[in-house]
Amino acid sequence: MDLDLTPEQRAFRDEVRTFIREKLPSEIRERLRAGHPPRKQDTVAWQRILNERGWAAPHWPKRYGGADLGPMERLILLDEAYRAPAPLPQAFNVGMLGPVLMKFGTPAQCDHFLPRLANLDIWFCQGFSEPGSGSDLASLRTAARREGDHYIVNGQKIWTTTAHLADWVFALVRTDTEARKQEGISFLLIDLRTPGITIRPIHSIDGEHHLNEVFFDEVRVPVGNLVGQENKGWDCAKFLLSNERTGIANVGLCRERLDYARELAGRYTQAGKPLLDDPKLRADIAMLEAETRALEITNWRFLLTDSEQKRLPAFASVLKLKGTELQQEINALLARIVGPGGLERRSADEVTHGPIAPRYFLSRAASIYGGTTEVQKDILAKAIVG
Amino acid sequence: MNFELNEDQAALAESLSRLLADRYGFEKRRALTASGAAHDEKTWAGLAELGLTALPVPEALGGFGGGARDLLPAMQAFGRSLSMEPFLASAVLAGTALRLGADEAMQTRLLPGMASGEIVSAWAHDEPAGRHAPLWVETRAERKDGGWKLDGIKSNVPAGGLARYFVVSARIAGAPADANGCALFLVDAKDAGVALREFRLVDDTAAGELVLTQAAAQPLANPEDSTRTRLAIQGTVAAGIAAVCADMSGAAQAAFDLAMDYLRTRKQFGRLIGENQALRHRASEMLVSLEMARSMAMAAAVAADDASAEDSAPDLHRAKLSVARNARNVALGAIQLHGGIGMTEEYAVGHYLRRIHVLDQMFGDADAHAARLAAALL
Numbered sequence: 175m176d177l178d179l180t181p182e183q184r185a186f187r188d189e190v191r192t193f194i195r196e197k198l199p200s201e202i203r204e205r206l207r208a209g210h211p212p213r214k215q216d217t218v219a220w221q222r223i224l225n226e227r228g229w230a231a232p233h234w235p236k237r238y239g240g241a242d243l244g245p246m247e248r249l250i251l252l253d254e255a256y257r258a259p260a261p262l263p264q265a266f267n268v269g270m271l272g273p274v275l276m277k278f279g280t281p282a283q284c285d286h287f288l289p290r291l292a293n294l295d296i297w298f299c300q301g302f303s304e305p306g307s308g309s310d311l312a313s314l315r316t317a318a319r320r321e322g323d324h325y326i327v328n329g330q331k332i333w334t335t336t337a338h339l340a341d342w343v344f345a346l347v348r349t350d351t352e353a354r355k356q357e358g359i360s361f362l363l364i365d366l367r368t369p370g371i372t373i374r375p376i377h378s379i380d381g382e383h384h385l386n387e388v389f390f391d392e393v394r395v396p397v398g399n400l401v402g403q404e405n406k407g408w409d410c411a412k413f414l415l416s417n418e419r420t421g422i423a424n425v426g427l428c429r430e431r432l433d434y435a436r437e438l439a440g441r442y443t444q445a446g447k448p449l450l451d452d453p454k455l456r457a458d459i460a461m462l463e464a465e466t467r468a469l470e471i472t473n474w475r476f477l478l479t480d481s482e483q484k485r486l487p488a489f490a491s492v493l494k495l496k497g498t499e500l501q502q503e504i505n506a507l508l509a510r511i512v513g514p515g516g517l518e519r520r521s522a523d524e525v526t527h528g529p530i531a532p533r534y535f536l537s538r539a540a541s542i543y544g545g546t547t548e549v550q551k552d553i554l555a556k557a558i559v560g
Numbered sequence: 561m562n563f564e565l566n567e568d569q570a571a572l573a574e575s576l577s578r579l580l581a582d583r584y585g586f587e588k589r590r591a592l593t594a595s596g597a598a599h600d601e602k603t604w605a606g607l608a609e610l611g612l613t614a615l616p617v618p619e620a621l622g623g624f625g626g627g628a629r630d631l632l633p634a635m636q637a638f639g640r641s642l643s644m645e646p647f648l649a650s651a652v653l654a655g656t657a658l659r660l661g662a663d664e665a666m667q668t669r670l671l672p673g674m675a676s677g678e679i680v681s682a683w684a685h686d687e688p689a690g691r692h693a694p695l696w697v698e699t700r701a702e703r704k705d706g707g708w709k710l711d712g713i714k715s716n717v718p719a720g721g722l723a724r725y726f727v728v729s730a731r732i733a734g735a736p737a738d739a740n741g742c743a744l745f746l747v748d749a750k751d752a753g754v755a756l757r758e759f760r761l762v763d764d765t766a767a768g769e770l771v772l773t774q775a776a777a778q779p780l781a782n783p784e785d786s787t788r789t790r791l792a793i794q795g796t797v798a799a800g801i802a803a804v805c806a807d808m809s810g811a812a813q814a815a816f817d818l819a820m821d822y823l824r825t826r827k828q829f830g831r832l833i834g835e836n837q838a839l840r841h842r843a844s845e846m847l848v849s850l851e852m853a854r855s856m857a858m859a860a861a862v863a864a865d866d867a868s869a870e871d872s873a874p875d876l877h878r879a880k881l882s883v884a885r886n887a888r889n890v891a892l893g894a895i896q897l898h899g900g901i902g903m904t905e906e907y908a909v910g911h912y913l914r915r916i917h918v919l920d921q922m923f924g925d926a927d928a929h930a931a932r933l934a935a936a937l938l
């Protein structure tokens with residue numbers, strides 16, 4: 175038993191670290207460090223730089239622009255990106271749609287889309303949730319009826335993150351209203367410039383525009399944009415939702431935010447003394463660092479165990495639950511540290527004053543998206559209790 | 561022991577709730593913030609009409625001589641409706657500071673106008689470097705040409721942009737942390753050397769940073785009387801703590817009510833989400849927290865009114881600590897029970913977390929009060 179990287183892995187980590195140090199524009203780094211979310215142009219610019227090295231989609235095969243890297247190397251890339259901090263590769267493209275296409279798509283779909291997804295020439299968003307279908311996703315009602323070479327789509331999606339920045343959406347639509355609810359769903363790729371699509375912004379609790387409603391009114395989608403078989407879209411959805419495990423614990427993010435918490439606690443003073451002089455605050459930081467370390471090792475154990483038999487069933491839910499809880503606690507800690515100095519609402523142009531309190535509010539979403547905490551606990555309970 | 565409102569308190573709470581339901585429904589409040597307005601002038605006029613602005617003012621000066629107990633239901637109503645009115649800043653904080661710290665002439669000059677709502681004043685005491693230290697004052701006051709001049713910066717002055725006058729703490733002697741050596745001054749917002757950088761806090765309420773550069777200032781009373789100044793500052797902070805505890809408990813109540821309604825209407829998997837035991841248990845935990853917050857909001861009001869009672873100070877600290885913590889738990893739970901809709905600005909429930917977060921940071925956060933109580937254990 176040991177918890178060390180191999181010499182090759184260490185060399186790889188150093189290579190990645192040097193690469194990021196040399197290539198990441200300092201303005202992007204400073205914005206992220208201060209707590210701003212990455213802007214679209216930052217994500218695009220950085221992903222293209224990574225893509226030249228095959229590191230935008232490192233786990234994909236080389237022929238589609240990946241680097242055929244294993245889970246540990248992928249984790250190293252992710253941790254180093256958080257550590258910098260650098261924007262992460264666009265998750266809808268790289269973590270979600272790409273693997274779905276490789277598993278269920280036609281060769282033509284793979285050849286067309288995968289290189290563009292990796293290079294972020296096309297920005298995809300995820301159109302799953304609907305007003306009446308959140309946790310109960312399979313009850314979705316956005317409908318697609320076949321007319322010749324097209325599907326005609328009618329309905330509404332909600333909570334569609336970055337739809338206003340996106341070129342395309344991958345959506346779950348109902349193609350058979352008679353079947354059992356999971357069996358009448360199809361997975362469609364829809365160009366957002368198609369007539370009949372309306373996107374309405376939703377401002378979230380942090381005051382920013384990340385979320386949208388997307389309305390479909392007689393939208394014509396070529397049948398060639400169906401992924402997998404008609405009425406088998408639920409297989410794609412299940413695969414997509416369970417496939418994305420490497421980043422689910424967000425260990426690197428926890429670590430980076432804790433480092434920033436230390437930095438701020440050294441910089442902010444109370445009655446003339448740095449906050450770090452307060453033993454209670456130091457103990458709280460130390461506790462969260464210990465928890466982060468526990469999550470890191472658990473993450474390694476779960477992701478790097480090669481035999482399915484030795485894996486805990488539903489282990490992804492363990493990572494999601496704990497990762498979410500830690501992220502939220504760390505964001506609360508940061509908001510506590512900036513204290514009254516973090517109450518002023520500032521514009522996103524003020525690079526050095528990040529939206530620490532607003533990000534704390536937004537961190538509450540982590541226990542809602544990607545399967546709510548209640549849903550994750552139900553999944554785990556089913557696995558352990560039966 | 562008695563936990564009920566008396567007849568007058570109940571009647572006032574009732575009329576206020578009606579006014580706020582009429583003028584401060586969530587959609588109206590959204591329109592108000594979108595318009596860029598710092599508050600709603602008609603509501604403010606309505607508060608004056610109800611006699612609310614006069615409530616804390618002494619009877620001799622046109623008020624009703626009410627204390628924190630009388631303000632409790634009103635502050636709860638402000639919390640429930642996410643009010644942005646300058647009531648805390650002017651009626652509670654500046655009003656208390658004047659009542660405790662100003663001589664008769666100054667009180668006679670200002671309090672009747674504040675009672676009628678025509679004059680809005682603000683309390684400018686906190687400084688960036690002090691953070692949660694209750695008596696940290698770096699702002700300097702010096703005697704010049706027979707008057708006084710102030711230099712310094714006051715941070716997060718609530719309702720700063722609406723104020724005609726500021727009640728400002730400044731130091732005439734000693735180091736920033738000294739308990740003595742301070743005096744309270746009145747500063748006219750229109751005078752030279754008085755600059756206010758206005759902004760919104762993360763809960764949409766208006767605040768400002770007050771920058772004083774050789775600003776003309778009038779002492780509230782004899783500036784050499786440090787003890788009176790200290791007691792006035794402490795009394796003002798106590799009134800503020802009681803008020804924000806009440807406000808937070810009202811905010812928590814509203815978040816709780818929204819969440820319970822949602823459990824009874826939202827369906828997933830073909831049934832009401834409130835049928836799921838996981839959510840029913842969360843609701844029960846939220847109720848426990850809510851009741852703790854309500855109890856400690858009462859304790860804060862009693863402690864602020866009976867400032868001379870022996871254990872009033874510990875109860876104020878305990879209340880600020882406990883209400884913030886419990887109200888926050890309720891708001892966090894209420895958001896979680898709502899799922900995605902709880903994360904938007906278009907829906908009220910998330911606004912309660914923002915408000916409670918802001919109020920937690922005023923007059924010392926939960927940590928600061930825990931530290932003060934902890935120090936007293938030694």
Ligand SMILES: Cc1cc2nc3c(=O)[nH]c(=O)nc-3n(C[C@H](O)[C@H](O)[C@H](O)COP(=O)(O)OP(=O)(O)OC[C@H]3O[C@@H](n4cnc5c(N)ncnc54)[C@H](O)[C@@H]3O)c2cc1C
Nearest residue numbers: 300302303308309333335539543546548836896897899900
């Ligand atoms: C910031 C953010 C970004 C998002 N981005 C996207 C996106 O890009 N694309 C997309 O498709 N969706 C996105 N979502 C939507 C997200 O997936 C849903 O919000 C989530 O699935 C929950 O659904 P809901 O909001 O309808 O809540 P509901 O499912 O209505 O849940 C309400 C409450 O009930 C609980 N609950 C529901 N069913 C049960 C049960 N059986 N047992 C116990 N408790 C239960 C939930 O846990 C929650 O507490 C995003 C959401 C957020 C907040």
Ligand SMILES: Cc1cc2nc3c(=O)[nH]c(=O)nc-3n(C[C@H](O)[C@H](O)[C@H](O)COP(=O)(O)OP(=O)(O)OC[C@H]3O[C@@H](n4cnc5c(N)ncnc54)[C@H](O)[C@@H]3O)c2cc1C
Nearest residue numbers: 551552555559834835836837838839840841842843844845
């Ligand atoms: C120290 C002690 C003193 C006691 N004194 C007395 C006494 O003086 N007189 C007397 O009559 N009895 C007494 N009891 C018994 C006590 O009332 C029972 O233990 C209690 O009612 C629980 O019943 P149980 O032990 O059969 O556990 P169970 O009811 O079998 O419960 C097992 C677990 O399942 C949970 N559970 C059960 N049903 C549900 C549900 N619907 N939803 C969610 N969770 C559920 C329980 O919370 C518990 O965690 C005493 C018990 C203890 C430990």
